[in-house]
Amino acid sequence: DQQVKQNSPSLSVQEGRISILNCDYTNSMFDYFLWYKKYPAEGPTFLISISSIKDKNEDGRFTVFLNKSAKHLSLHIVPSQPGDSAVYFCAAGGGGFTIGNDMRFGAGTRLTVKP
């Protein structure tokens, strides 16, 4: 079941420009959302998260926006750097202790930042 969808398998942007990665979810019970970044031959690493009580969370060059009514979140990277080239996974989960029970990951978007 594709409860979390990343419809763009790849994205290419120029260094210094904005990268926007999108994610849609179908389960309205999800109330916690995360973005992970994955380099080749490494495991995913946590990047940024947002809970459903917020619509924006910012951490340096990374900002995650949440639109609950549209069940959509996006990750903005400004300015994009070549080192940001990686696969980005969106993840969504329900509240409560057993987040592992309903954590769902999207298929990932491969971001390439060109110098």
Place this chain on the structure above:
Amino acid sequence: DSGVTQTPKHLITATGQRVTLRCSPRSGDLSVYWYQQSLDQGLQFLIQYYNGEERAKGNILERFSAQQFPDLHSELNLSSLELGDSALYFCASGPGGAYNEQFFGPGTRLTVL
């Protein structure tokens, strides 16, 4: 370095065989999660353990099983392997809880021939 270790890094085996993947969580983390990433697929949650007990199950096949030992390391056992089981298997650990991130190991790449 996430502090999560997984062994082996690569595993090549034949159909019908059984393998065991091992994971050592970060120091202090009580929760261990197992994920499967097949080609062009997202991360599929398999199972979670918390302090030795199974906490949650995802899309884990009956041929697969896992356990978490008293020292908190975990093993994922895959049996009667099929070609379609070829994938990257990630272990993650964390303190548990709804709003805590998970820290991923480097993964074990399983190839079933």
